[in-house]
Amino acid sequence: xxxxxxxxxxxxxxxxxxxxxxxxxxxxxxxxxxxxxxxxxxxxxxxxxxxxxxxxxxxxxxxxxxxxxxxxxxxxxxxxxxxxxxxxxxxxxxxxxxxxxxxxxxxxxxxxxxxxxxxxxxxxxxxxxxxxxxxxxxxxxxxxxxxxxxxxxxxxxxxxxxxxxxxxxxxxxxxxxxxxxxxxxxxxxxxxxxxxxxxxxxxxxxxxxxxxxxxxxxxxxxxxxxxxxxxxxxxxxxxxxxxxxxxxxxxxxxxxxxxxxxxxxxxxxxxxxxxxxxxxxxxxxxxxxxxxxxxxxxxxxxxxxxxx
Amino acid sequence: xxxxxxxxxxxxxxxxxxxxxxxxxxxxxxxxxxxxxxxxxxxxxxxxxxxxxxxxxxxxxxxxxxxxxxxxxxxxxxxxxxxxxxxxxxxxxxxxxxxxxxxxxxxxxxxxxxxxxxxxxxxxxxxxxxxxxxxxxxxxxxxxxxxxxxxxxxxxxxxxxxxxxxxxxxxxxxxxxxxxxxxxxxxxxxxxxxxxxxxxxxxxxxxxxxxxxxxxxxxxxxxxxxxxxxxxxxxxxxxxxxxxxxxxxxxxxxxxxxxxxxxxxxxxxxxxxxxxxxxxxxxxxxxxxxxxxxxxxxxxxxxxxxxxxxxxxxxxxxxxxxxxxxxxxxxxxxxxxxxxxxxxxxxxxxxxxxxxxxxxxxxxx
Numbered sequence: 266x267x268x269x270x271x272x273x274x275x276x277x278x279x280x281x282x283x284x285x286x287x288x289x290x291x292x293x294x295x296x297x298x299x300x301x302x303x304x305x306x307x308x309x310x311x312x313x314x315x316x317x318x319x320x321x322x323x324x325x326x327x328x329x330x331x332x333x334x335x336x337x338x339x340x341x342x343x344x345x346x347x348x349x350x351x352x353x354x355x356x357x358x359x360x361x362x363x364x365x366x367x368x369x370x371x372x373x374x375x376x377x378x379x380x381x382x383x384x385x386x387x388x389x390x391x392x393x394x395x396x397x398x399x400x401x402x403x404x405x406x407x408x409x410x411x412x413x414x415x416x417x418x419x420x421x422x423x424x425x426x427x428x429x430x431x432x433x434x435x436x437x438x439x440x441x442x443x444x445x446x447x448x449x450x451x452x453x454x455x456x457x458x459x460x461x462x463x464x465x466x467x468x469x470x471x472x473x474x475x476x477x478x479x480x481x482x483x484x485x486x487x488x489x490x491x492x493x494x495x496x497x498x499x500x501x502x503x504x505x506x507x508x509x510x511x512x513x514x515x516x517x518x519x520x521x522x523x524x525x526x527x528x529x530x531x532x533x534x535x536x537x538x539x540x541x542x543x544x545x546x547x548x549x550x551x552x553x554x555x556x557x558x559x560x561x562x563x564x565x566x567x568x569x570x571x572x573x
Numbered sequence: 574x575x576x577x578x579x580x581x582x583x584x585x586x587x588x589x590x591x592x593x594x595x596x597x598x599x600x601x602x603x604x605x606x607x608x609x610x611x612x613x614x615x616x617x618x619x620x621x622x623x624x625x626x627x628x629x630x631x632x633x634x635x636x637x638x639x640x641x642x643x644x645x646x647x648x649x650x651x652x653x654x655x656x657x658x659x660x661x662x663x664x665x666x667x668x669x670x671x672x673x674x675x676x677x678x679x680x681x682x683x684x685x686x687x688x689x690x691x692x693x694x695x696x697x698x699x700x701x702x703x704x705x706x707x708x709x710x711x712x713x714x715x716x717x718x719x720x721x722x723x724x725x726x727x728x729x730x731x732x733x734x735x736x737x738x739x740x741x742x743x744x745x746x747x748x749x750x751x752x753x754x755x756x757x758x759x760x761x762x763x764x765x766x767x768x769x770x771x772x773x774x775x776x777x778x779x780x781x782x783x784x785x786x787x788x789x790x791x792x793x794x795x796x797x798x799x800x801x802x803x804x805x806x807x808x809x810x811x812x813x814x815x816x817x818x819x820x821x822x823x824x825x826x827x828x829x830x831x832x833x834x835x836x837x838x839x840x841x842x843x844x845x846x847x848x849x850x851x852x853x854x855x856x857x858x859x860x861x862x863x864x865x866x867x868x869x870x871x872x873x874x875x876x877x878x879x880x881x882x883x884x885x886x887x888x889x890x891x892x893x894x895x896x897x898x899x900x901x902x903x904x905x906x907x908x909x910x911x912x913x914x915x916x917x918x919x920x921x922x923x924x925x926x927x928x929x930x931x932x933x934x935x936x937x938x
Binding site: 468 | 657
């Protein structure tokens with residue numbers, strides 16, 4: 266009898282412990298993701314006013330003591346009325362997409378080379394990929410200004426070679442933004458690709474070769490399709506932060522480099538129009554989250570379909 | 574042009590080094606057309622490296638390989654009339670069974686209809702009709718093995734190489750698959766070269782076996798020849814169970830060698846013309862060639878020793894006894910259980926062991 270009781274007690278304690286462990290990530294997300302999101306969403310439904318804080322409160326206490334709720338969708342409508350926002354969103358997607366593409370084209374061969382190198386060399390190469398993280402991101406972007414500016418390293422070198430006789434306009438252009446983004450986000454592309462490629466069974470390539478595939482055919486038929494999860498992970502890790510990037514376009518881009526991160530910053534800190542800035546953030550989030558959720562659902566369907 | 578029936582595959586003085594390690598050491602071998610040939614060895618004996626050299630996945634450090642009279646030594650794997658079935662099958666995980674099997678034909682640029690037809694015929698051969706849409710992770714071990722076999726046969730290679738084809742299957746499945754593999758071999762008439770560490774598998778499947786140790790062949794011959802006439806202690810011990818008993822040469826001349834073997838009760842004569850430099854020899858005796866009985870053998874001509882059963886294992890079809898002889902040596906004996914009666918010989922029983930003298934083999938190192 267008593268033995269049975271002890272057992273149930275233990276299992277209850279075990280269950281509590283299990284709930285606690287499972288709850289940790291949920292609590293984290295609730296506190297640091299959902300709560301801020303709700304606050305930003307609340308602000309996006311308010312009107313801007315010159316006050317502290319600079320937006321109308323959601324709940325108003327009337328003179329008769331009753332509560333009333335004030336919301337407006339003006340901020341969201343405004344985003345659609347002023348074509349600046351649409352153009353900026355589009356331009357952000359374009360810049361992020363091209364930057365992701367170049368990161369993939371440069372990152373894939375690097376990741377492949379690291380995955381194929383012998384064990385001791387591999388660790389050194391991986392370390393080299395990660396080492397830039399030891400220096401502040403801001404400093405690294407600043408140093409690119411030094412490299413790209415009119416009398417910077419690149420122009421100096423090309424002038425010295427005699428390839429050009431006028432310094433090139435590099436800094437404050439879209440090209441500089443691409444260079445900055447590809448440089449900054451390359452490790453986020455290389456690491457997931459490496460993790461995928463290093464698992465690739467060499468015998469699959471040998472089997473392809475044995476069955477008549479030349480080296481490049483083996484790559485196209487076996488390596489590339491099997492590294493698709495790595496490619497997708499790397500592209501998402503680059504594309505998502507790139508689309509909302511603020512520092513790189515602000516420091517390296519020109520006045521005409523329109524990116525949503527910059528607009529967001531300007532609305533918040535220059536116009537002090539928090540409600541519109543919040544609306545910009547919410548729309549950006551939806552633009553990013555919806556395709557990714559759809560994509561993941563489709564992928565999950567595909568995997569479960571294959572297992573059925 | 575000369576017929577290459579006898580020397581269909583010719584391996585001439587092939588060596589392969591990996592840095593300091595010599596995996597294959599100056600090996601010569603000729604394999605006949607249509608033969609089912611096994612290379613048997615422990616892990617690290619160099620057998621897989623030799624197979625990979627035949628497939629073109631390794632380039633030999635020295636020597637040459639000829640297949641059907643054509644030098645293949647440095648021909649790329651995709652240009653060889655040879656296909657290999659890998660140990661863990663190496664099926665393409667992202668392709669269906671159909672696409673896996675069709676892969677070799679697609680690389681040849683064959684038309685869709687012919688591919689369809691050939692793959693269907695191959696699926697029938699390996700008894701996998703209806704599985705063409707499955708992915709490799711939806712197949713059992715036995716089914717994966719059949720897909721791998723079909724994939725490596727579809728290009729109708731002159732030689733099929735099989736690297737441990739049965740290693741991933743359980744015992745029951747392994748036996749039935751062995752016979753199916755032999756049927757397929759007979760049907761297609763392709764030369765099979767199998768690498769295995771499993772001596773039973775090699776014995777069942779092969780026309781001939783080469784036993785490999787430390788990068789060299791120690792004996793090549795039919796399963797029967799190698800089992801009954803092993804050249805060395807290593808081969809005798811490697812293939813099946815055997816009693817290896819110490820003996821010392823007491824006398825030798827042009828026609829015979831006389832040894833003293835304490836375990837078998839004294840002097841033994843062997844008709845052997847080859848003389849031995851070393852005096853320490855080994856007398857080998859297979860357990861199934863020893864008769865075990867409780868009463869003294871009536872035939873006085875037959876040699877016998879007396880002993881006590883120390884261990885006894887019942888395997889259903891046969892029983893294995895370990896008998897301590899009066900001289901203190903251990904001899905293993907196996908006995909077919911022909912009758913459905915309770916085992917009459919048990920632990921601690923006093924028994925007599927007898928054997929035909931021509932069952933004994935005299936081996937050097």
